[in-house]
Amino acid sequence: MKKTENQRQDTLYVASLEKGMRILSVFSEDRSELGLSEIVRETGLEKSAAQRFVNTLHQLGYLDKNPETRRYRPSLKYLEMAYSYLWSDNLVQLAMPRLIELSNQTQQTINMAKPLETDIMYVIRMPNYRTSFAASVIGRRVPALNASSGRVILSRQSEAMIRACVQDWPLKKYTGKTTMDRGAILENILMAREKGYCLTQKEILPDEINVAAPICSIEGTPIGAIHCSLPAIRWTMEKAEQEIVPLIVETAQAIVPSR
Amino acid sequence: MKKTENQRQDTLYVASLEKGMRILSVFSEDRSELGLSEIVRETGLEKSAAQRFVNTLHQLGYLDKNPETRRYRPSLKYLEMAYSYLWSDNLVQLAMPRLIELSNQTQQTINMAKPLETDIMYVIRMPNYRTSFAASVIGRRVPALNASSGRVILSRQSEAMIRACVQDWPLKKYTGKTTMDRGAILENILMAREKGYCLTQKEILPDEINVAAPICSIEGTPIGAIHCSLPAIRWTMEKAEQEIVPLIVETAQAIVPSR
DNA sequence: ACACTTAGTATTGTATTATAATACAGTTTA
DNA sequence: TAAACTGTATTATAATACAATACTAAGTGT
Known part of the structure; x- marks a missing residue:
C-alpha cells in the first residue's frame, strides 16, 4: 500500500x-x-x-x-434523509405554500433551487405537464451558468464576481441550443441584474422557456431562486415576460427568510 | 466502558x-x-x-x-441522496408521468407511497392546495394502519396476514378523529380488499378525505399505492367515490413495473 | 461583575478495531 | 471443461479509532 x-x-x-x-x-x-x-x-x-x-x-x-x-x-x-433536510431548511418551509399557490395560478412547472458550489440544486419541484424524469425530481444538480435560476442568483452578486464566475465556472452542453458562448451568458446575467429576473430559452431542454427570479436574505444576498418552465411551443419570450414574470418576481420577493 | x-x-x-x-x-x-x-x-x-x-x-x-x-x-x-434513490427506483420512474397527469386532471393533491416495515413512506408528492408542510414533502413516514395507502397495500395480502398486522402494528393518534379502534380499521381494510380501493376520512389531517388504490407487481404483490387527498369541506365520501376513485384506480392499475 | 455551569476544541498514549491478504465457493463465459 | 469472473469467509497484524483529560470560550444565574 x-x-x-x-x-x-x-x-x-x-x-x-x-x-x-x-x-x-x-x-x-x-x-x-x-x-x-x-x-x-x-x-x-x-x-x-x-x-x-x-x-x-x-x-x-x-x-x-x-x-x-x-x-x-x-x-x-x-429518502428519509431528504425529509430531514427539508425540515431543517426554513427557506423550503417558507417557500412551499407560496410555490403551491404559484403552481396553481400559473398551471405551469414551478421550481425552487439553491446555489451549491458552481451548480444549483433543485429543492422543490412542481411539474405541471409532461416533462423528463430528470426535470421532476429534487436533488438534481445543474451548472449554475446553464440555468436561469443559477444566472439570476449570480446576478445579485457584484459585477466583478459575476464576470469571474462566468469566466471560470463549468458549463455543460445539454441541447443543440445550449449557449456555450460565455459572452452571451454574461450579457444575459447583466440583463437579469437590471431587470430583476432572468429569461432563457432552450438551454437545458430543447423546447423550454425559463423564467427565474431571485430569493434574497434581508441583507440582500441571493440564497435561492424560483423558476418557471414553459413549453416553447405554446409560449414566447414576450408572452412569458408579460404573464409569468410578474407572478414569479412577486412570489420570490414575498419570500424573505427571517435570518 | x-x-x-x-x-x-x-x-x-x-x-x-x-x-x-x-x-x-x-x-x-x-x-x-x-x-x-x-x-x-x-x-x-x-x-x-x-x-x-x-x-x-x-x-x-x-x-x-x-x-x-x-x-x-x-x-x-x-437531498442529493434522494436524487440517487429516485433514479434507482423504477416504480418511481414509471409512476411519475402518470401522477403528473392525474394531478392535472383532478387538480387535487396526489401522492405515491411505498411500504416500509410497519409504515408507509411517501415517495412522490404533488400538492395542489394549501396543506401542512409535512404533507408536501417526500420521505415522510406514517404508520401503515393510519393511512389509506397503507391500508390498501395491506388489503392485497392474505386475510390472515391482514388480521395479524391490524392487531400488531403501531397506530398513532393524529387528530381527534383518528380511528384507534382496530376492529374498525380491519373492517375498512376488508372493505378495501373487496372494492380494490380504500376510502378514509380525517385520519391524519382533520379536514381531509383520502382515496387510495394499490400498485401491484405482475405477480400481484402490493408494492405501493397512489393516494389522493381531498378537502373535506368541499368533498363528501360519496362524491369522492364517484369522481375520484375511478381515476385513481385506473392510474394505479396502469402502473405495472416490468419486474 | 462575579463565580459557575455548560459548550466546543485540542492532545496523547494505548489497545481495540479496521485492515489486506488470501483462500474458498459459486456463476458466467469461452 | 477449463478459465475468468463473481461474491464470501477467515486470520494475523499494525494502523487507526479510541477515551480520557486538559483547555478555552461562551453563556447563566445570583
Whole structure:
C-alpha cells in the first residue's frame, strides 16, 4: 500500500467513515444498481474494504440487496434523509405554500433551487405537464451558468464576481441550443441584474422557456431562486415576460427568510 | 466502558461506520439543528467519538456548520441522496408521468407511497392546495394502519396476514378523529380488499378525505399505492367515490413495473 | 461583575478495531 | 471443461479509532 495522500490526517478525522460515505455516494443517476466488484471499481477501495463497508451499510438498512443478483441499491433511507433536510431548511418551509399557490395560478412547472458550489440544486419541484424524469425530481444538480435560476442568483452578486464566475465556472452542453458562448451568458446575467429576473430559452431542454427570479436574505444576498418552465411551443419570450414574470418576481420577493 | 451488546461483532461489520451513520440519522423533523453536546445526548456516543465523527461528516460536506452558533445541520448532500434513490427506483420512474397527469386532471393533491416495515413512506408528492408542510414533502413516514395507502397495500395480502398486522402494528393518534379502534380499521381494510380501493376520512389531517388504490407487481404483490387527498369541506365520501376513485384506480392499475 | 455551569476544541498514549491478504465457493463465459 | 469472473469467509497484524483529560470560550444565574 502506497502512503496515501491524506493531508487531513488529523486525529479528528475518521477515515473509515469517509470510505463508507464514498460507497453511499457512488450510487447516482447512472449508477443505480451495483455489485461488489463494480463498487470496488467505482470507489477505488480495496476489495475487502468494500466488502466490509457494503456489508455494514446493508445491515444498517441504507443499501437494499437483491438476493438473486447480489447487487445493491439505495434504500428508502436515502429518502428519509431528504425529509430531514427539508425540515431543517426554513427557506423550503417558507417557500412551499407560496410555490403551491404559484403552481396553481400559473398551471405551469414551478421550481425552487439553491446555489451549491458552481451548480444549483433543485429543492422543490412542481411539474405541471409532461416533462423528463430528470426535470421532476429534487436533488438534481445543474451548472449554475446553464440555468436561469443559477444566472439570476449570480446576478445579485457584484459585477466583478459575476464576470469571474462566468469566466471560470463549468458549463455543460445539454441541447443543440445550449449557449456555450460565455459572452452571451454574461450579457444575459447583466440583463437579469437590471431587470430583476432572468429569461432563457432552450438551454437545458430543447423546447423550454425559463423564467427565474431571485430569493434574497434581508441583507440582500441571493440564497435561492424560483423558476418557471414553459413549453416553447405554446409560449414566447414576450408572452412569458408579460404573464409569468410578474407572478414569479412577486412570489420570490414575498419570500424573505427571517435570518 | 461496559461490554457493548454488539452481537453482530463479525469482522465484516465496521462499527465506526455505524456510529457515523447514527449521527447522520439523528437529524430529523424535530431535530433539525444540533450542537455537539446535543448530538452526544441523542446518539449516546462518547463526546470524543461524536467530535470525531461530526468533524468528519462536516469535512465531507454532509453537515453544514453555523460558525456563529457552532451547530450543525443536514446539508444539500442529503437531498442529493434522494436524487440517487429516485433514479434507482423504477416504480418511481414509471409512476411519475402518470401522477403528473392525474394531478392535472383532478387538480387535487396526489401522492405515491411505498411500504416500509410497519409504515408507509411517501415517495412522490404533488400538492395542489394549501396543506401542512409535512404533507408536501417526500420521505415522510406514517404508520401503515393510519393511512389509506397503507391500508390498501395491506388489503392485497392474505386475510390472515391482514388480521395479524391490524392487531400488531403501531397506530398513532393524529387528530381527534383518528380511528384507534382496530376492529374498525380491519373492517375498512376488508372493505378495501373487496372494492380494490380504500376510502378514509380525517385520519391524519382533520379536514381531509383520502382515496387510495394499490400498485401491484405482475405477480400481484402490493408494492405501493397512489393516494389522493381531498378537502373535506368541499368533498363528501360519496362524491369522492364517484369522481375520484375511478381515476385513481385506473392510474394505479396502469402502473405495472416490468419486474 | 462575579463565580459557575455548560459548550466546543485540542492532545496523547494505548489497545481495540479496521485492515489486506488470501483462500474458498459459486456463476458466467469461452 | 477449463478459465475468468463473481461474491464470501477467515486470520494475523499494525494502523487507526479510541477515551480520557486538559483547555478555552461562551453563556447563566445570583
